[in-house]
Amino acid sequence: MEQYTVNQLAKLASVSVRTLHHYDQIGLLKPGERKRSGYRYYGESELYRLQQILFYRELDFPLEEIRLLLDDPRFNRETALLFHREKLQQRQRRLQVLLHTLDETLHQLKKEEKMSNYDMLYKGFRKEKVQALESEVAEKYGAATLDETKTRLNSLDKATVLALQKEGDEINLALSKLMHLQADDPRVQEWVKKHHQYTTSFYPADLTVYRAWAQLYVEDERFKATYDKVKPGLAAFLSKAMLVYCLRV
Amino acid sequence: MEQYTVNQLAKLASVSVRTLHHYDQIGLLKPGERKRSGYRYYGESELYRLQQILFYRELDFPLEEIRLLLDDPRFNRETALLFHREKLQQRQRRLQVLLHTLDETLHQLKKEEKMSNYDMLYKGFRKEKVQALESEVAEKYGAATLDETKTRLNSLDKATVLALQKEGDEINLALSKLMHLQADDPRVQEWVKKHHQYTTSFYPADLTVYRAWAQLYVEDERFKATYDKVKPGLAAFLSKAMLVYCLRV
DNA sequence: TAAAACTATCACGTAAGGTGAGAGTCAAGC
DNA sequence: GCTTGACTCTCACCTTACGTGATAGTTTTA
Incomplete structure (x- = not known):
C-alpha cells in the first residue's frame, strides 16, 4: 500500500x-x-x-x-462521475457559445458595424443553470413579438449556417485546384491556413491536434471519402499539406 | 445613445x-x-x-x-479578443482531457481494476498555463519519453475525434430505427435531445437556431442527402422531431 | 552527524463579491 | 399632486478558499 x-x-x-x-x-x-x-x-x-x-x-x-x-x-462514485460528465459537457457547450459570441464580436468589429442587439455581447457568460430561458423572453416581449422575432432570426440563422457550409466547400474546392502544386507551395499553405481557422471554429484544434487530424485524413475511411469525393487524391494531398503547415508555424 | x-x-x-x-x-x-x-x-x-x-x-x-x-x-480590442479565443480553446482542450480522465476512471471502476498509475486520476485538473510545459516534461523524463508522450497524446486526439464521429453515427442510427414512431414520442424526443447537444458541441445552437436548422434538413439538398443516406426519409422525420422538440422545451 | 529539504502549527492577509441596513429616487396610477 | 412599490445609493461587516510568512520539529542525503 x-x-x-x-x-x-x-x-x-x-x-x-x-x-x-x-x-x-x-x-x-x-x-x-x-x-x-x-x-x-x-x-x-x-x-x-x-x-x-x-x-x-x-x-x-x-x-x-x-x-x-x-x-x-x-x-456512489459511479453516479457522481456520470454527473460530472454531464456537467463538464455542459460547460464545454457553454464555452462553445462563448467562442461564438467572441467570433461574432470580432466580425462586427471588423465591419465597424453597430450592434443591433447588445444582448449578443454577453451570450455564454452566465454560468450554467439554464432552466427558464425561453419563458423569460416570452414574458419580456409578449408572445406576438416572439413569433416575429423568431421567424426573422430564423432566416438569418439559416443563412449563417449555409454560409458556413459554403465556406467549407470553397476551401475544399480551392485546394482541389491546387493539387498539381507542391504541398509546401505558399498558395497551398495559404488555403491550409484558412482550413485550419475554419476547423477551429468547430473544434478546438491547436497545432498538435491539427496534426493528429492530418493523419486521420488518410487513415480513416470516413474522412478520406469525404475529401476524395471533391476530387480523388485530395485527402492525401491535404493531409500532407496540413503536416507541412504544422511544421512551418 | x-x-x-x-x-x-x-x-x-x-x-x-x-x-x-x-x-x-x-x-x-x-x-x-x-x-x-x-x-x-x-x-x-x-x-x-x-x-x-x-x-x-x-x-x-x-x-x-x-x-x-x-x-x-x-x-487593442481585436488583439485582446484573439487572445481570449486562444485561451478559451485551450480551456476547451483541458476539459476534453478531463473528460477523458473521467471516462478512464469510470472504465477502471467497472472493471474493478487497480490503477497501474495513479497519475492518471488527475490529468486535466491543472489550470492552463502551459507555456513551459514541453520543456518541463523534457527536463523531467528526458527527450525519449517526450516523444512517447507526444504520440500518445496524438492518438488521444485522434480517438477523440473518432469518438465524436461515432457518437453522431449512433444518434443517427438510433433515430433511423425509431422512424415508425410519432415525432413527439418520448423515445424519439430523447434522442433528439442528444442530437441537439451533439450539434451544440460544434455550433452553439440555441432553440431558435436549432429550429431554423430543422427547416434546413428538408429545404437544403446537402443536409437532406446526408441524413437520407442513413435511411431514406430520415431527414424529414428528424426535421419534424426537431421542431416538436423546440416547441416542447 | 550536519546540512538540506520537508513538514507542522499558528496566524494574519486577500480577492471578489454577498448580505443586510438605512435613506434617497423614480415611474405609475389615482 | 401624492402615494406606493420598485429601484438605487452608500456604508460596513461577512465569507470562501486558500496565500504567505514565522517559527519549530523531522527526515533524508552527503
Whole structure:
C-alpha cells in the first residue's frame, strides 16, 4: 500500500500543499495515517476521494457542500462521475457559445458595424443553470413579438449556417485546384491556413491536434471519402499539406 | 445613445448589481454618466468594456490586472479578443482531457481494476498555463519519453475525434430505427435531445437556431442527402422531431 | 552527524463579491 | 399632486478558499 506525503500528493494532483492542509483542517480530506511526528500520509482511498473533490471543485461546488456529498452514506462514485460528465459537457457547450459570441464580436468589429442587439455581447457568460430561458423572453416581449422575432432570426440563422457550409466547400474546392502544386507551395499553405481557422471554429484544434487530424485524413475511411469525393487524391494531398503547415508555424 | 441602469446592465450581462458597484469602486468600470441623484448610467462604450472584463474574468485574471490591461494605451480590442479565443480553446482542450480522465476512471471502476498509475486520476485538473510545459516534461523524463508522450497524446486526439464521429453515427442510427414512431414520442424526443447537444458541441445552437436548422434538413439538398443516406426519409422525420422538440422545451 | 529539504502549527492577509441596513429616487396610477 | 412599490445609493461587516510568512520539529542525503 503506497503512501504519499503532502508534497508528493500535491504534485501528483497539481494542488498546493496548503490546499491539502486546508482540506484536512475543514475535514474534507483527512490523511489515512498520521505518524507520531505529525506528518500526513495519504493512501489509495484518499487519492480517489481527492479526485472526486477536484471534480466537484472544477464545477464550482463549495467545499462544505462537497464534504456533505462525499460523506453522505448514499454517495456512489459511479453516479457522481456520470454527473460530472454531464456537467463538464455542459460547460464545454457553454464555452462553445462563448467562442461564438467572441467570433461574432470580432466580425462586427471588423465591419465597424453597430450592434443591433447588445444582448449578443454577453451570450455564454452566465454560468450554467439554464432552466427558464425561453419563458423569460416570452414574458419580456409578449408572445406576438416572439413569433416575429423568431421567424426573422430564423432566416438569418439559416443563412449563417449555409454560409458556413459554403465556406467549407470553397476551401475544399480551392485546394482541389491546387493539387498539381507542391504541398509546401505558399498558395497551398495559404488555403491550409484558412482550413485550419475554419476547423477551429468547430473544434478546438491547436497545432498538435491539427496534426493528429492530418493523419486521420488518410487513415480513416470516413474522412478520406469525404475529401476524395471533391476530387480523388485530395485527402492525401491535404493531409500532407496540413503536416507541412504544422511544421512551418 | 442608449443608457442602462445598474439593474438593466446587470441583467443583460448576467452579473449582479453588487458586481457593478464593486467594479465602479475599484475603478474597473465606471458609469458613463452619473445623475445628480447619484444613479449610475452606462452607455455603449461601457458595454464593450464590460464584455472585455468578463472575457478576462472567465480566464481567471484578477480584476486589478484587467484594469491595468484595459487602461493601457496600447490596449487593442481585436488583439485582446484573439487572445481570449486562444485561451478559451485551450480551456476547451483541458476539459476534453478531463473528460477523458473521467471516462478512464469510470472504465477502471467497472472493471474493478487497480490503477497501474495513479497519475492518471488527475490529468486535466491543472489550470492552463502551459507555456513551459514541453520543456518541463523534457527536463523531467528526458527527450525519449517526450516523444512517447507526444504520440500518445496524438492518438488521444485522434480517438477523440473518432469518438465524436461515432457518437453522431449512433444518434443517427438510433433515430433511423425509431422512424415508425410519432415525432413527439418520448423515445424519439430523447434522442433528439442528444442530437441537439451533439450539434451544440460544434455550433452553439440555441432553440431558435436549432429550429431554423430543422427547416434546413428538408429545404437544403446537402443536409437532406446526408441524413437520407442513413435511411431514406430520415431527414424529414428528424426535421419534424426537431421542431416538436423546440416547441416542447 | 550536519546540512538540506520537508513538514507542522499558528496566524494574519486577500480577492471578489454577498448580505443586510438605512435613506434617497423614480415611474405609475389615482 | 401624492402615494406606493420598485429601484438605487452608500456604508460596513461577512465569507470562501486558500496565500504567505514565522517559527519549530523531522527526515533524508552527503
